[in-house]
Amino acid sequence: MTTVHERARPAAEVLEWGRATVDPAMREAVGALPDPVRHIAGYHFGWWDATGQPSEPTGKALRPTLTLLACQAVGGDVEAAVPAAVAVELVHDFSLLHDDVMDGDRTRRHRPTAWTVFGTGPAILTGDVLLTLAVELVAAAGPHARILTSAVLDLLGGQNADTSFEQRDDVTLSECVAMAVGKTGALLRVSCTLGALAGGATPDQVARLGLFGEHLGLAFQHVDDLLGIWGDPAATGKPVHSDLLNRKKSLPVVAALTSGTPAGDELASFYFAQPEFDPARAAALVEQAGGRDWSRERAAQLLRQALDTLNVAAPDTTATGELTALARMAVDRTH
Template structure:
């Protein structure tokens, strides 16, 4: 598939922000004591599993890019936003290391996850260390630090709810959306607000950017859930079907379970708490049932609704024209991946 001009431009923005932010990330990680530093450098793709230097993938850097792009859209130079961008990316990677451990996901960015290679204890310590250096970067910016801490508390609440849902059979859509708001939307929302704060934007414009990130984050989670069920590991970078295998209450699943259709009875049977992990054939059956019960269609429609609300919030922030184009392109990239 040939990339459009807009897609090429936004990938260029991501590349530029990664180059701008990576020195700050490397400096922060270099402060860590061994062996935590080596584990963190593996996670970021700067070392291979044997400890040799590597030019790996530490992700697209979307959250850092949102910080910088929002700051620029408010009239600031990109360099003003680098500390906040680095802080957000460190927090994001802290959450990934811990999420993989809690969810027992063995792959991250198409490589063995930290816990699966270095053990649970090192995964906990490395995630903790990344969080500490993230806080350190913003220690001299109390308003920014408070913004990020608020997002972290929401993130913890969302992740806690996600884990608790695995032990419940009565999860409703409102609860599930609130979980996604904490687990995913909170950090994207904070990244956009941090861009506004770095630029010295008014509280009104900063809050509009915060809403932009929030709705974009919900759309992102909906798309991520769809990818987790109906995509391939080559696209998602994680084992497809693993969430279904663990009976996780993702948004398409809960939407299906709440539907008044015949398929719900069999899907509920597959999600019985007393049973062990779903087998491969059962995962395929569950995916089909969710689709036929309307879970897939609902998630696709809700993702589009959240995208529309995100773009309305962006317009309310009154960004500079070039900044508006960049942020719109980033939003499209984030929320319209193919599944």
């Protein structure tokens, strides 16, 4: 049985523990796949470079770590949650492989994206295989595969809405929030839900830990959207103002566009119509229209709601403290 620490560890240490706990099972599952899917997946995970030479793994392993900690928070043995933890990370990477193709992104985690190295078709097919493998892992471990597939449907619905927004100039703020709940909140929700179920949680604990994950996911998306405009490229791995250059209808952008302010009206006048514009000017207008402050405030409010829900679901446990530290780290990024 895995040792439960008596003192809550710092978030960075918890993430390293989560990665180390899940990594052997992740490598075993992916290692059984045929090439070239195995090779492309390993490259995407950062296990090796394009030629197959070992390299440093990339990604924070946030979602699988949430799964492990949710299991511990309700008194479960963390080993019981490993299959679900691997599954949610596979779903996450499935979505990233497809996102990079759809968005035309050429870098991910400071290296060329899989589709630019191996081709569009192979990258898409690798994502499909990872999703299938995730469902198989959860189905083999218990009766909760439908919970995962339901979350995947929500995720895909959010991604589909995000894509459709690119063709529209009338996206409302409520639509944008609903998109983010599906695109990001659903997978963090199911990460915590599956962990709680693996730990033998009560129905109330399962529901509350799932809601904790959903609130955290939406807060995380607010911060991601802020970083997509004002983030440091050295930290994000993407160009400054990248979301503006791609005409994203992100949360702070839609908040600005629908603000009814002169700055919002000016932003709309060229954001929809002009083939080229000054992204620095667009970023300034988003800020002047209140989009930046609104997303900051909403992220902070959602974090408080998430932590309040967590404390009711699993009060006074070491794992609760570590979930709290992880949530604060996920939201308290430079933005």
